[in-house]
Amino acid sequence: MPVRIPDNLPAADTLTEENIFVMSETRAANQDIRPMQVLILNLMPNKIETETQLLRMLSNTPLQVNVDLMRIHDKESKHTPADHMNAFYRDFDDIRNRNYDGLIITGAPLGQLDFTDVSYWDKIRDIMDWSQQHCTSVLFLCWAAHAGFYHLYGLKRKLLETKRSGVYLHARSREHDPLLRGFDDEFYAPHSRYAEMSVEELEAHPDLRILAASEEVGAYLVISEDNRNLFVMGHPEYQKDTLAFEYHRDISAGLNPSLPVNYFKQDDPALEPIGRWHGHANLLISNWLNYYVYQLTPYNLKTEEIQGITPWETNP
Incomplete structure (x- = not known):
């Protein structure tokens, strides 16, 4: 949420240069507030588990959020009751x-x-195209991020020989981007995927900028220059035992998966996993909702098209 300060307070200039969101008393007195309307397109097999993970993070903010859930088709789900x-x-x-x-x-x-x-x-392509005119900000997670890069920006992913699974150390690429407000210089995030994007191609694309990356697994957070599309190459929504469930499921299916990196205590799958990413995950969603949704969205959503807005002068 913004800091409300007196009109013409000298500190305002310094805070604004650091992309700290401050609001003058005059602006605050004339501000209207309404609930945020967020749509979730749930492509994961276990719908209820994924709903719970995402709603848990969306609720960790002082904003009121109304959520609609959307499915990609009406075929019967193997993992979620039809009712x-x-x-x-x-x-x-x-x-x-x-x-x-x-x-x-x-x-x-x-x-x-x-x-x-x-x-x-x-x-999926129709929904992504629709989102560019009907949503103030779009958050793409893991596979959806790769799909978004491919369809919206023409960038291809590289398939990996083995599944990338584990909890990896990342570093901020930019210091004062609003999305990274409150982040430590280094932080952990879980990954579970079979592909990766080229860091060089992402860096070279004029419409994209990398906000955080890992030496081991490449780019993690990428945002479009118009601030509409946020791509997250991992799974910040995962709970502590999600990677363990996936690992043991794959073992039972005879897939011979690699042990998730930096995850189980003493690298022993019989021991409890270590959850070391929940703080950053909640802050990521909170910052996205605040700076790239709440602060940018029009008060009246009943317009024919939501125009792109670029309010942040981000520093490299």
Whole structure:
């Protein structure tokens, strides 16, 4: 949330240069506030688990957030009861004429498929195109991030020989970007994916900038220059035992997965995992909601199109 200060306070100039959001008393007195409208496109198999993970983080903010859940198709889910899907999920046709403050597109267990071989690829493309006019900010997670780079920016991912799984150390690439407000210089984040993006291609693209990266696993946070699209190459929403569940599931399926890196105590899968990313994950979502949704979105969402806004002069 912004800091409210007296009009013309000298500290305002310094704070503004550091991208600290301050609000004058005059502006604060005339500000209208309403709930944020956030849409979640849930592509994960276990819908209820993913809903819970994301809602837990969305709730960790003083903002009031109204959430709609969307499914990619109405086919029966193997992992989620039909009654749940029919009661709580909307189809794209139900909301395509609406605007939202924020959209979250989750990851999906499709890491080894070409995008064009995904059965609902055409619909994913339609939703991504729609989001660029109907959502103030879009948060792409893991597989969705790679899909967004491919469709919106023409960048291809590189498939890995083995699954990238574990909790990796990352560093901020920019100091004063609002999304990184409160982040330590280094922080941990979980990854679970079969592909990665080229850091060199991301750095060279004029419409993208890297905010955080890892020496081991490459770019982690990337944002578009118009601040509309935020790409997260990992899974900050994962709970402490999620990677353990995936590892033991793959063992049971005879897939011979590698042990998740820097995750189990003493690297022993019989011992409890170590959760070391929840602080950064909650701060990431809180900063996204505050600086890239709440502070940018129009008060009236009932306009035909939400225009892109670029309010932050970010320092390298």
